Amino acid sequence: MNNDTILNIDSIRKSFVRNIVNVRGKDEDERFFLLEDIDLLVSKGKVTALIGGNGTGKTTLFNIISGFFNADEGKISFMSYGKHVELTGINAYKIARLGIGRMFQDNHIFQNMSVLENMLIADDKFFGERPFESILFYKINNTIEKQRKEKAEKIFAELFGDNNPFLKMKNEKAKNLSYGQQRLLGLARLLMGDYKLLLLDEPTSGVNPLVVEKIKELIKYFVEQKELTIFLIEHNMNFVLDVADFCHFMSKGIIAMGGTPEDIIGNPEVRKAYLGI
Amino acid sequence: MFLQFMINGIIIGSIYSLVSLGFALVYNTTRIFHLAYAVLYMFCPYIILTFYSNLGYPLIIAFIIAIIITILLSLILEIIIYRPLSKKGSSDNIIMISSIGIMIVVINIVAMLYGNETKILNQNISETLTFGSIIITYTQLAQFLISSFLLVVFLMFLKFSKFGIKTRAMRDDTILCSVFGSDIYKMRIALFTLSAIFAAVGGGLVAYDVGMDPYVGMPMLLNAVVALIIGGIGRFEAPILGGFIIGILQSLSVWAFSARWQDAVTFTLLILFLMFRPQGLLGEKRRTV
Ligand SMILES: Nc1ncnc2c1ncn2[C@@H]1O[C@H](COP(=O)(O)OP(=O)(O)OP(=O)(O)O)[C@@H](O)[C@H]1O
Ligand SMILES: [Mg+2]
Numbered sequence: 001m002n003n004d005t006i007l008n009i010d011s012i013r014k015s016f017v018r019n020i021v022n023v024r025g026k027d028e029d030e031r032f033f034l035l036e037d038i039d040l041l042v043s044k045g046k047v048t049a050l051i052g053g054n055g056t057g058k059t060t061l062f063n064i065i066s067g068f069f070n071a072d073e074g075k076i077s078f079m080s081y082g083k084h085v086e087l088t089g090i091n092a093y094k095i096a097r098l099g100i101g102r103m104f105q106d107n108h109i110f111q112n113m114s115v116l117e118n119m120l121i122a123d124d125k126f127f128g129e130r131p132f133e134s135i136l137f138y139k140i141n142n143t144i145e146k147q148r149k150e151k152a153e154k155i156f157a158e159l160f161g162d163n164n165p166f167l168k169m170k171n172e173k174a175k176n177l178s179y180g181q182q183r184l185l186g187l188a189r190l191l192m193g194d195y196k197l198l199l200l201d202e203p204t205s206g207v208n209p210l211v212v213e214k215i216k217e218l219i220k221y222f223v224e225q226k227e228l229t230i231f232l233i234e235h236n237m238n239f240v241l242d243v244a245d246f247c248h249f250m251s252k253g254i255i256a257m258g259g260t261p262e263d264i265i266g267n268p269e270v271r272k273a274y275l276g277i
Numbered sequence: 278m279f280l281q282f283m284i285n286g287i288i289i290g291s292i293y294s295l296v297s298l299g300f301a302l303v304y305n306t307t308r309i310f311h312l313a314y315a316v317l318y319m320f321c322p323y324i325i326l327t328f329y330s331n332l333g334y335p336l337i338i339a340f341i342i343a344i345i346i347t348i349l350l351s352l353i354l355e356i357i358i359y360r361p362l363s364k365k366g367s368s369d370n371i372i373m374i375s376s377i378g379i380m381i382v383v384i385n386i387v388a389m390l391y392g393n394e395t396k397i398l399n400q401n402i403s404e405t406l407t408f409g410s411i412i413i414t415y416t417q418l419a420q421f422l423i424s425s426f427l428l429v430v431f432l433m434f435l436k437f438s439k440f441g442i443k444t445r446a447m448r449d450d451t452i453l454c455s456v457f458g459s460d461i462y463k464m465r466i467a468l469f470t471l472s473a474i475f476a477a478v479g480g481g482l483v484a485y486d487v488g489m490d491p492y493v494g495m496p497m498l499l500n501a502v503v504a505l506i507i508g509g510i511g512r513f514e515a516p517i518l519g520g521f522i523i524g525i526l527q528s529l530s531v532w533a534f535s536a537r538w539q540d541a542v543t544f545t546l547l548i549l550f551l552m553f554r555p556q557g558l559l560g561e562k563r564r565t566v
Pocket of ligand 2: 059
């Protein structure tokens with residue numbers, strides 16, 4: 001793993017059990033490998049896209065990276081603060097603290113919490129999370145709470161301008177935001193943490209073209225201004241062509257092809273197997 | 278007389294609120310229907326009894342020791358029963374049934390050690406305060422002040438500390454919490470500790486007034502759950518509102534009819550709410566689309 005690589009996915013295999021009806025007409029559990037053998041490098045400071053048909057296991061791969069699933073075989077190493085860290089067997093919350101941020105496929109926001117609280121919870125300063133801290137160190141806690149709020153408001157202003165809906169609705173429940181706004185909140189929230197790598201699972205699914213443009217802008221801002229690395233799953237090929245530096249095509253449990261977005265998306269095999277054209 | 282019953286209702290309501298809040302703290306965040314919570318409520322008074330009546334410690338010290346031991350019991354349940362089951366991905370029903378199992382086991386152990394009959398902590402008749410025609414015992418005053426204090430502190434805590442924000446966030450989405458660096462199982466330790474404190478304090482305060490037997494937990498748990506439902510599941514203010522409503526209505530039913538009507542009132546209330554406002558007073562209707 002050289003210095004430009006932030007994430008090294010090495011021979012990952014993952015199986016699940018599915019229920020089938022066997023030749024005698026009886027139910028039977030069968031183990032199958034969803035991920036046969038995944039090898040992939042994610043370069044630091046770049047946008048890497050992962051494409052592939054529905055149900056090929058892209059989200060599953062993300063879940064293994066973030067520590068929600070254990071792989072059957074293989075290992076993943078991550079470059080965190082200048083050190084290589086093996087992610088295998090580490091808990092999800094620890095992986096987050098190592099510097100890997102995650103946005104889920106469907107809008108995952110805290111519905112019943114305010115827009116501002118959604119930001120505060122993602123702060124990389126964990127002070128006050130133990131129940132007694134906020135009582136015993138009342139003064140420090142207050143200062144940190146104030147800093148958190150300022151940080152959140154500054155992020156909103158930087159990303160969406162001075163007079164944006166997020167600042168106006170900061171004390172309203174997040175579920176009152178529109179679907180597109182919830183997605184943008186999810187992205188903005190990732191700046192609260194001290195992340196090096198962001199895993200974005202289909203950031204543009206289900207939002208209108210205006211929001212898609214905004215998301216492109218944010219991703220460029222994340223990479224250029226915040227020096228973040230982005231690894232994303234996407235079905236929107238125009239989006240991939242516009243934002244990604246590298247593209248990998250997943251099929252039948254392996255990375256069947258990797259290269260520039262133009263090469264991969266233009267490849268006749270990919271077009272036939274995945275896009276159906 | 279009406280006023281006297283009203284005040285009695287508010288006082289017992291503050292206890293219901295406290296106990297209900299402890300249950301909600303676990304239920305809202307982990308979805309564990311923590312029936313064994315009832316034995317925490319019953320367990321604390323017996324420890325007080327041991328240290329205060331049998332070993333002769335001062336009441337306050339005995340109470341504090343009992344709270345600590347109740348917390349330990351609560352954490353043991355979490356660590357050896359609930360946590361492994363959750364990690365294995367067991368369904369909510371399986372976890373609830375194991376909770377019933379624990380409840381029965383602990384009740385039987387306590388009954389074996391201390392006997393089935395009612396035990397009394399306070400032999401004397403409590404002194405009273407009189408305001409015109411209203412009489413309040415010192416025990417009642419302590420019940421009200423201690424529970425209200427805990428309720429207010431907790432609500433502020435929930436609103437203003439990072440721990441509070443995380444607790445409310447867990448109610449919405451635990452997976453998302455871990456994505457932002459929260460150790461869910463550490464959070465649960467804190468939650469089971471707090472909830473045990475609420476059960477223990479509630480149990481101790483009531484037992485000091487009316488004594489204890491091994492079966493006091495279940496009726497109290499039912500009140501707590503009804504308070505939670507009529508307040509509105511999911512919000513932490515809700516069990517407090519529900520607790521006071523039940524306390525007041527029960528007390529007024531004693532005034533209007535007789536003591537036998539207390540439980541009837543609770544369950545009538547429950548049925549009315551389930552039929553006409555299942556989301557509770559503070560709850561919002563779930564969006565179906
Ligand atoms: N916990 C599980 N148990 C059994 N099978 C699972 C489990 N999780 C995922 N799968 C299998 O993985 C497949 C879906 O994988 P995954 O969600 O990773 O696909 P994806 O590439 O993200 O698809 P999409 O593009 O539709 O989001 C399912 O078809 C299912 O068979
Ligand atoms: Mg997916």
